[in-house]
Amino acid sequence: MSHLDLNLVRVFVAIYETRSVTHAAERLDVTQSTVSYGLAKLRKVYVDRLFSRGGDGLVPTGMAEQLFQRFREALTTVEGTLEQNTAFDPQHSTRRFRLAMSDIGVLYFVPPLLRRFQEVAPRIEIDILQISDTLGEDLSTGRLDMAVGNIPSLGSPVHSALLFREHYVCLMSANHPTIGCSMSLEAFSAARHVMVSSPRSGHFLIEDALAERGIHRNIVARVPQFTVLPQLLSQSDLLVLLPSRVASLYVHQGGLKALALPVPLPDFQVQAHWHARHEYSAAHRWLVDEIVATLGKL
The missing domain is CATH 1.10.10.10 (Winged helix-like DNA-binding domain superfamily/Winged helix DNA-binding domain)
Structure with a gap:
């Protein structure tokens, strides 16, 4: 041939x-x-x-x-x-986009995204995948269109757009037996903590930040996902560190409270990430613009 x-x-x-x-x-x-x-x-x-x-x-x-x-x-x-030079018509497109994010990202990002897409692109399909160890390769090969979250390990030729800056708070039962409306450093250090093992996001960096300040938490449990936390915390004395927006979401559901940390920690960036291979795609430019506009308001 x-x-x-x-x-x-x-x-x-x-x-x-x-x-x-x-x-x-x-x-x-x-x-x-x-x-x-x-x-x-x-x-x-x-x-x-x-x-x-x-x-x-x-x-x-x-x-x-x-x-x-x-x-x-x-x-x-x-x-x-x-x-x-190919126009993209979101109202009539049936294209399928693939996005990667953590389970906490699914909880916080997917509902507003799907509401927005229903308004402006009702026929497109969205596949949400868990962030994996092969994220960089998945973006470069086209298996993924975009990743959203705090993912500091990605570098060139991956492009990024800032959605918002975030900081951590401490989430616990609204009726915590020893911690009231505020929390001292002594209470924070002595409390029993849950840690979410999420090595493919930037959340593990908080341990380094605490260690640099000479603070070591009493971690009594490690769990692989964020979504199990309300059930673990509401009827116990356990604490967990969470981004403030997600903590507020859990507090709104009832039974929990979020307190400021007794030690200042650096905030972090939540970004949208995509590969340079999509530079000429009108459909992908539309996706980036919609995600930045929708999630940047949260």
Whole structure:
């Protein structure tokens, strides 16, 4: 074959990134038979199986590993030129966007985002994924359109836009047995704390900030998610450090109170992050603008 259909390149990249014919078909909005047919043609062109079945999905061959980076870069370049002057109509678009955020981000960000999208882009689809260890790669390959949160580990070529600055407060039961309307440093240090283990966000940095000030918390439990906290705190003497906006949300639900920390800690930035590969995409520029405008008001 002296030339390669661009759609075959899209099929290959989608299969490689999703490790599934089914998921590739969903991403490309085509039938599974179309993807299977495209894969068969690619196998014939390159005289290689390209993918074999494994325990966690399709496994790329050595040839596929070599092809992916070149195909991904070529596809990004071509699609960038196609999208540069292509108008995006949010009212009629059925495009699917993929966003990554922590569970606390889902709790705070998703409701206002979905309300806004229902108003201005009622037919688009939004997939919310958990921030993973491969976040940078997911953004660079197009598996994700954007990540939202306090994610200090991302660097160039990822672009960022500030949504707002945040600070931590201490959340506890409204009827805490030993802490009233204010909290001393002694009470804070002696109290029993819950820590949320969230290594892929910036929340773990608070431990470093406390240690620099010679403060060590009495951590009696570690949990993997923020959303379990109201149940843990409301009927106990446990404390947790949380961003003030989310703490206010929990307080509003009842049974909890939020107090200022007895020691000043630096605030942090909550940002929207996206890869430079989307520079020419009108659809992605629209997404960035909507997310910044909607979440920047919170």
